[in-house]
Amino acid sequence: MFSAAIRERTVGRRGAAWVAALALPCALAACGGTGDAKRAVSASPDSAVSVVDDAGHTVTLPHPARRIVSLVPSATETLLALGARGALVGRNDFDKGMGIDSLPSVGGGMDPSLERLVALRPDVVVGWNAGSDPAARQRIEALGIRLFALKTEDTTDVFRAVRSLGALTGRRTSADSLSASMRRGLADVAASVAGKPRPRVFFVVWNDPPMTAGPRTYVAQLIGVAGGTNTFADAARQWPTVSLEEIVRRDPDVVVLPQGEKGAAASIAALRGAPGWRELRAMKDGHAVTVPADLVNRPGPHIAEAARALAAALHPDAASP
Amino acid sequence: MRPALRLALLALGLVAALLLGIRLGAVRLSVREIVDAARGLGDPTTVAIVRGLRLPRSLQAALVGGALAVSGAVFQALLRNPLAEPYILGVSGGAAVGAVGALVTGGVLASAGSVSGAAFAGAIFAILLVFRIAASVGKTLDTRILLLAGVVTGAFFNAVILLALTFADADSFRSAMFWMMGSFSGATWASDATLAAAMLPAVAILVALARPLNLLSVGEETAAYLGTSVERTKLIAYGVASLLTAAAVAAAGVIGFVGLVIPHVIRLLWGGDHRFLIPASLLLGATFLVLADALARTAAAPTELPVGVVTAFVGVPFFVFLLRRRAA
Numbered sequence: 282m283f284s285a286a287i288r289e290r291t292v293g294r295r296g297a298a299w300v301a302a303l304a305l306p307c308a309l310a311a312c313g314g315t316g317d318a319k320r321a322v323s324a325s326p327d328s329a330v331s332v333v334d335d336a337g338h339t340v341t342l343p344h345p346a347r348r349i350v351s352l353v354p355s356a357t358e359t360l361l362a363l364g365a366r367g368a369l370v371g372r373n374d375f376d377k378g379m380g381i382d383s384l385p386s387v388g389g390g391m392d393p394s395l396e397r398l399v400a401l402r403p404d405v406v407v408g409w410n411a412g413s414d415p416a417a418r419q420r421i422e423a424l425g426i427r428l429f430a431l432k433t434e435d436t437t438d439v440f441r442a443v444r445s446l447g448a449l450t451g452r453r454t455s456a457d458s459l460s461a462s463m464r465r466g467l468a469d470v471a472a473s474v475a476g477k478p479r480p481r482v483f484f485v486v487w488n489d490p491p492m493t494a495g496p497r498t499y500v501a502q503l504i505g506v507a508g509g510t511n512t513f514a515d516a517a518r519q520w521p522t523v524s525l526e527e528i529v530r531r532d533p534d535v536v537v538l539p540q541g542e543k544g545a546a547a548s549i550a551a552l553r554g555a556p557g558w559r560e561l562r563a564m565k566d567g568h569a570v571t572v573p574a575d576l577v578n579r580p581g582p583h584i585a586e587a588a589r590a591l592a593a594a595l596h597p598d599a600a601s602p
Numbered sequence: 603m604r605p606a607l608r609l610a611l612l613a614l615g616l617v618a619a620l621l622l623g624i625r626l627g628a629v630r631l632s633v634r635e636i637v638d639a640a641r642g643l644g645d646p647t648t649v650a651i652v653r654g655l656r657l658p659r660s661l662q663a664a665l666v667g668g669a670l671a672v673s674g675a676v677f678q679a680l681l682r683n684p685l686a687e688p689y690i691l692g693v694s695g696g697a698a699v700g701a702v703g704a705l706v707t708g709g710v711l712a713s714a715g716s717v718s719g720a721a722f723a724g725a726i727f728a729i730l731l732v733f734r735i736a737a738s739v740g741k742t743l744d745t746r747i748l749l750l751a752g753v754v755t756g757a758f759f760n761a762v763i764l765l766a767l768t769f770a771d772a773d774s775f776r777s778a779m780f781w782m783m784g785s786f787s788g789a790t791w792a793s794d795a796t797l798a799a800a801m802l803p804a805v806a807i808l809v810a811l812a813r814p815l816n817l818l819s820v821g822e823e824t825a826a827y828l829g830t831s832v833e834r835t836k837l838i839a840y841g842v843a844s845l846l847t848a849a850a851v852a853a854a855g856v857i858g859f860v861g862l863v864i865p866h867v868i869r870l871l872w873g874g875d876h877r878f879l880i881p882a883s884l885l886l887g888a889t890f891l892v893l894a895d896a897l898a899r900t901a902a903a904p905t906e907l908p909v910g911v912v913t914a915f916v917g918v919p920f921f922v923f924l925l926r927r928r929a930a
Contacts, residue, residue, distance in 0.1 A: 374905065387904050391776060394628040394904035395787065399650050409773075417777075420788055424654050520772055 332448045335410045335432035335441070336418070342404055342427070345451025350401055351376070352390035352408040355433050355581030359443055360407075362459055362582035365450045371401045378575060391417070395424060405429050405449065433580040434519065436499045440464075443582065459582060466585025467506050470592050474508030477596055480534035482509040483563070486520060488547045488555075491528060495521045499580045507591035509535065525557035535595055536563045541574030570594035605878045612885035616664065619892040623660035624652065626896045628903040662789035662853060663895040663909075664888035665797045667860055668805075669850040671887025673843040674861030675868075675879050676808055679819040680839055681745050688847040688861035691752035691840070692728040695759030697851040700724020701781050702763050706774045717781065718793070718852040725848030729841070731755055743836050783908040784855035786895050793853055800849040805884060807842050811835060812876035819874070859913040860887050863921050870924050890917070 331341040350371035351357040357376045360369060372381050373390040385401065387393040390409065398406065398421070406421060410432040421428050429449060431442050440460055447456020482504050486492040494500035495516035504511050512533040513523060536558075538549060549569045552558040563569055572594050576587045624636060629651055631639075638644040639652035670688050677686040689695075704720035735751040736743060763782075767775055808815075814835040817825035826832050847861075864887040868879055891909070894916065898907040 385904075388628075389905060392780060392785075392787070392906060394899070394906060395655055396628040396651050396899075397904045399647055399655070400629040402647055423790065424650055518771070522768075 328451075330448060330451060332429070332445050334428075334430045334445065335438070336430040338428075338430065340405060340427055340429050340449070342449070346404045346449050348401070348403045348405075349450070350387060350398060350403045350406045352387070352393055352406060353431055353433070354379075354390070355439075355579040356407045356431055356442060356446060357381070358579060358581040358583065359446050359459075360450065363443070363447055363450060363452045363455045365446075365452060368450055370403060371397070395420065398426060399424055407431060407446070434499065435497055436467075436502050436580070436584060439499060439580045439584055463582060463585050467588055470585060470588040471506050471508075474592050474596050477508050479508055479510050480568075480595055481512045481531070482535050482537055482595065483512045483528060483531075483533035483561075484537045485539070485552075488552060488558075490522050491525055492520060492522045495519045499584065500577060503577070503584060503588045503591055504537075504595075506588045507595050509591070509595045529557060529560050532562050534563060534568060536561060536569040537591065537594060538569060538571045539574035539577050540571040541578075605872075605875075608872060608878070609881055609885065612882055612889070616885050616889045616892070619889040619896075620660050620664060623663065623892045623896040624656045626900050627651070627656055628899060658791050658794050659786045659789040659895065660892050661794045662786045662797065663891040665794060665801060666786070666850045666854045666857060667864075667891025668884040668888040669797070669801055669846045670857065670861035671864035671883035671890075672805055672808060672880055673847045673850075674863075674887075675865035675876070675883045676815065676839055676843040677861075678865055679815045679876060680836060680843075681749055682819060682821075683749070684866065685862070686749075687858070688843070688850070689756070689856065689858070690749065691732045691844055692755035692759060693725045693844055693847045694851055694856045695756040695763070696728025696731075697721040697725040697848065698782055698856060699759045699762050699766075700727070701855070702766050702770075702774075702778045705777045705781065706766050706770045721781075721855075722848055722852035725844075725851055728755060728759065729844045729848065733840075742833055743840070745836075748840070781855045784857035784910055785906070786854050786909065787906065789854075797849055797853045801846065804842050804846040804849075805880070808839065808846075809877070809880050811839050812880055815839065815876040819876070857891070857910050857913070859910065859917055860891055863917055864890060867921065867924060870928050 327344050329341060329343050330345050331339060333339050346365075347368050348370045349360065349365070349368045351360060351369065352373050354373065354375045354377075357369070357372060357379060360366075361379060361381070366381070369381060369384060371387050372379075372384045373393065374386050374388055375390060376386075385397065387397040387401070403426060405427045407429050408418070408421070408431070410430040418428055418430065429445075431445075432438050433442055440463070443456050443460050443463070444453075447453045447459075484494045484500055484504060486494060486500075493513050493516070494504075494511065495518050496511070496514050498519050501511045501514065512528075512531050513521060516523070536552075538547075538552070540548070547555070549564075549571065552569065553564050558564055572587070572590045576583055576590055579587075624640075625631070625633065631648060631651070635644060635648050636652055639648040640657070642649060642653070673688040674686070677688060677690055678684060680686075681690070698721070700720035700723050701717050703724070704717045732748065732751045732755050733743075735755070736748045739747045739751075763778075767778060770778065814825065814830045817828055817830050818832065818835065822832050825835075850857075865879060865883045868882045868886060872878065872882065890913070894912045895909050897916070898909045898912045901907055901912070
């Protein structure tokens with residue numbers, strides 16, 4: 282039960298999304314967001330900012346945020362990519378490998394130490410869109426801390442997060458150029474696999490019980506960009522738990538395993554010997570591939586790199602863009 | 603008056619634990635800063651930490667610990683079973699069904715208040731259901747039937763929770779897991795006041811029932827011979843102890859161990875007279891949870907450990923030590 286909770290935490294972090302995975306042009310168009318991102322107006326350091334978060338709350342600050350604590354690793358990455366390193370005053374335990382280990386941590390992103398949070402006196406805390414746990418939001422706001430809630434389920438959300446974090450920190454210009462380069466990166470990946478056969482992919486979020494990326498998730502969209510189709514694009518849920526029997530019945534062409542130091546599913550070697558899994562054609566034929574877990578688990582500024590890693594795994598013969 | 607002296611000693615221990623609980627935390631504060639902050643002076647951040655977080659949280663730990671230990675003592679007497687604990691009549695299962703239901707279905711509608719409210723409602727529903735089942739089996743409150751009804755109802759509620767979680771999305775699942783582990787991190791002055799208001803009459807009634815409970819723990823027939831109105835006492839004591847548990851669970855989720863062990867610690871140390879056992883359990887249970895929560899907040903700061911983990915890790919070795927000393 283407990284390990285399940287931890288895993289859900291990982292899964293929850295990556296959120297979920299929309300856009301059919303194989304509708305490539307559509308996915309890219311959706312990535313563009315609502316289209317008002319082209320006007321590059323840089324906020325002056327003292328002008329007030331007012332941004333609507335993903336929970337529909339308007340967060341107004343007298344000046345662009347100067348003291349930020351991020352509870353969401355992908356948001357931390359986005360802030361760093363926007364050049365807002367100087368505004369970060371705290372991080373969470375999952376902000377690993379970002380070069381900000383010297384910042385004080387407030388603990389887990391879902392259950393931060395409120396004391397630490399208060400003590401850091403942030404202008405704004407970037408947190409999860411606590412749709413199912415508004416108690417967490419109330420708890421933080423009751424302490425007089427402004428919470429900017431983010432939802433990062435599909436790539437549209439990712440681009441919206443870039444835009445709103447740019448607005449919040451007075452870095453709209455950086456946000457626009459970051460979005461543009463991310464979009465370019467995705468388009469390059471899509472172009473590199475254009476015209477190639479599209480293997481049916483089973484993405485292993487977790488192996489026991491088997492959990493995968495359903496439709497409306499950025500993972501499914503990135504698989505689409507990388508020239509694959511999602512075996513469970515018809516799932517009713519965003520991160521469905523599926524039966525091993527059903528995986529065997531659908532017999533995907535490729536099994537993709539995120540691998541990293543922590544929180545990764547079992548290794549290919551382990552799955553190759555596991556009941557059920559060993560029946561899969563992909564396992565027998567050596568079509569089980571790994572992608573870096575840190576890359577594909579974070580719906581942030583590196584989604585183009587994640588798509589590139591997926592494309593390289595799905596189409597090893599294709600020229601790297 | 604030796605028992606009075608012991609109670610005074612336990613009360614002193616509780617005060618010391620509360621002071622320590624307010625002193626310790628993820629952020630280091632000096633005694634001076636804390637005293638100032640408690641009076642509303644000094645750095646507003648420190649004031650927010652002390653007044654907004656540590657004080658209500660330590661207080662909630664004390665109230666919940668006291669409530670669970672008292673209801674544990676009463677259930678052990680009523681069921682004449684050393685394994686009885688506050689959740690034995692399915693209260694925790696009912697509360698969890700309520701809370702998980704609110705978290706899974708509520709979405710945006712769920713708030714801290716509505717989750718506790720739903721947990722309390724679920725607990726009350728469980729209590730009524732168990733009593734209804736027991737009453738339908740026999741005219742009088744047969745403790746064995748009550749116990750069985752509580753256990754099977756609890757098992758059923760557990761199944762309902764697992765079913766709901768199987769179909770819950772990742773966010774609700776996580777929130778529900780956190781709730782079921784129990785935590786004081788949601789404590790506010792308002793929730794403390796509500797819990798205290800519920801506890802005061804409940805504890806008063808149970809202390810008033812101390813003498814009949816003494817007789818009942820010997821045996822129902824003996825109690826009846828000695829002039830106790832057995833059925834009425836049982837009904838009131840079960841009802842009040844269950845409500846007390848329900849209030850505690852609604853405030854802080856399911857926290858095990860305290861309600862089972864604290865009354866036994868008092869019995870091992872000073873005997874089982876309920877006139878002493880109930881208030882002593884209240885004070886020791888409160889002290890124990892305040893200390894456990896302080897440890898939970900600081901041991902791996904800023905990560906908070908589930909308080910139930912701390913109570914068992916620290917409490918079990920101590921309890922075994924007490925048992926062995928008693929046997930020797």
